[in-house]
Amino acid sequence: MFFTYLRRELRRRRKAALVVASGLALGIALVIVVNSVSTGMSRAQGKVLESLYGLGTDLTVTKAQERPEDGSRPQRPRFEFQGKEEGEEQSSDRLMVQGFQTLADSTVASVAGQPGVDRAVGGLSLVNLKINGEFERGRIQRGQTQQGQPGGENGQNGGAQNGQNGGAGGGSGPGDTVTGGGAAFDVDSFTLYGTDVTAPDLGPLTTSTVSRGRTFKTSETDAKVAVVDSAYAQEQGLDVGDELTVKGIEFEIVGIATADRGQSAAQVYLPLKQAQTLSSSASKITTIYVKATDSTRIDALKTAIQKNVTGTTVTTSADLARTVSGSLDTAADLASNVGRWLSYAVLLAAVLVAGLLTSSAVTRRVREFGTLKALGWTSGRVTRQVVGEALVNGVVGGALGIAIGLVGAYAVTVAGPTLTAELGSVGGAFGGGGGGRGGTVFGGGPGGTATGRTVDIALTAPVGITTVGLAVLLALGGGLVAGAFGAWRASRLRPADALRRVE
């Protein structure tokens, strides 16, 4: 009888049932879409972080930032050019540690020794800066020559050698005008990363795939070999088998690597030991990449390392995620805050409306339920009937909602809007260091540093089993809550109500 009655009620009161079910469906569909979009967002964020860190890295360790002492100036690159005769070409080739902060490579062992650390590997980030150019002195013109003549004309002379940095005006004395003067410099910089060839599966090189040639062999600690990023290789016309000169030393290019996503971590990869030797920073590293044994206990590990290995800054992906900005971050925020709340609010409203509709349906059926009670139906049996109807509404709404939600999520994935992530610098983590963003010299170089990297990622909206499970639970829960409203009304009915003439 339970099912006959249930079936008849739902069939003959189809419209009312559909109103309740579609209300729930809307709420559930929203929850699914928002949930899957925000899963997609965090997946996208994960990919962004992965593009920096490489697979498997849970946190990085860098030197703690030192406060500059009073009177001392923060370390900055200095280029000293002697005042040679004008027009004479001058050049400087510097290989500098990115961020100017290094750790002794013995730190790798102490970090690796921490409980909870699975593996740790060190690396050295360098910037090679070549400056070529010439100075031209400003000419002082006394008397009443044209005032404020810009250095443009002379600048053109100076800029003959494709100067990126145009001429700058010289100083002027009272009444005198200095025209021209300036310097035309060709700045060529590229980033280098000294990688621990004995640990090929951890560190930034894992974010790239070798597209031509090969990667380092674990035995190539002392070999003069290099892997070059494909973008840089194309720009410089380099290929496997070519030679690359760094600070006068020739390296054989054994492989071309392509960044899986966005920009590569460095433009040139060398064995760690070579990088250390070249930059005169023997036994020094800039970053330690750490893989934890338990990826759920990263925060505890961070605290432990920071406490036990003094003078270090530990950066987790969560820390890094905080620095992500751009449309991805905005969208992720929107999805996880506004979207999530909105979807739950809609669902709550749907459940409430369903509850009120169910309850008012019971009120309309006072005589019906009163009659059944008069016939000897227990309150429990009547209540079960009401809850059963509400549950079916919930299931129908849930199925409908899941269908709509899946279609919606699929539509998002197909449309695949592109989101841009901008990674800010974390204290001392990736080339931030003392210079920080202030070190515009680096920003100028093609490829730049890890600071201010942008990564484009197509948004997907994957629907996980848990999301569907959640939707099913919400549907049943919604049905039950709606049923509870009705059941509460039904259980309070007196059988005497069946005899009431007016309703």
Added chain:
Amino acid sequence: MYELIGVTKQYRRGQTRVDALAGVDLTLDQGDRLVIQGPTGGGKSTLLQMLGGLDRPTSGRVLLDGIDLAALSERRLTAVRGQNIGFVFQSFNLIPTLTAQENVETALVPLGIRPAERRGRAAEALESVGLGERRGHLPSELSGGQQQRVAIARALVKRPKVLLADEPTGNLDESMRDEIVDVLEGLWKEHGLTFVMVTHDSAIARRAPRLATIRKGRITIKENRPAAPAPVEA
């Protein structure tokens, strides 16, 4: 079988108190037929609710076969209703979404009767009120008289000891009234039920062997002899 002793029922509506029943004493034997008359608001329906265990008296005792319905738990009272008491209401009170057959079956649900037997007995009961062919019809597809017959089949399918009818002809036109009263009286005779019927129809009242009148919650009973059939008008 029924013994009502000093039954009162008060309804409270805000400040005012309504004495729907003001001390009713009544005894009914197995197979008795009682017709209740009275002005509107006199307490007829209230008395029927007491007899049917649909509500509890404010004071007094309602004994059915020696058991005080007023003192039973809700669960036991529900069971008593399910087993012993059949109701027929003025507005039929059929479940609008269920067929005639299914409506009759609802009365057998609390008795825990297996579906096959339930269907058989329901079909039989519909046959006995002359609606064998209308089993699959919805209430909305039946006339008022037919609906009330379904309700009667529903009241009697469980073979109750007591049949309570509250103005069963109140919503029917004259031709159907006699038809329904005939069905009810036929079944009463056939099953030997205790039958209590509230009616405003004085023609029916005149035919009753015992006639109770309730005014302002007080009952007066008049024995009509000879019992049947209706006397010829002078």
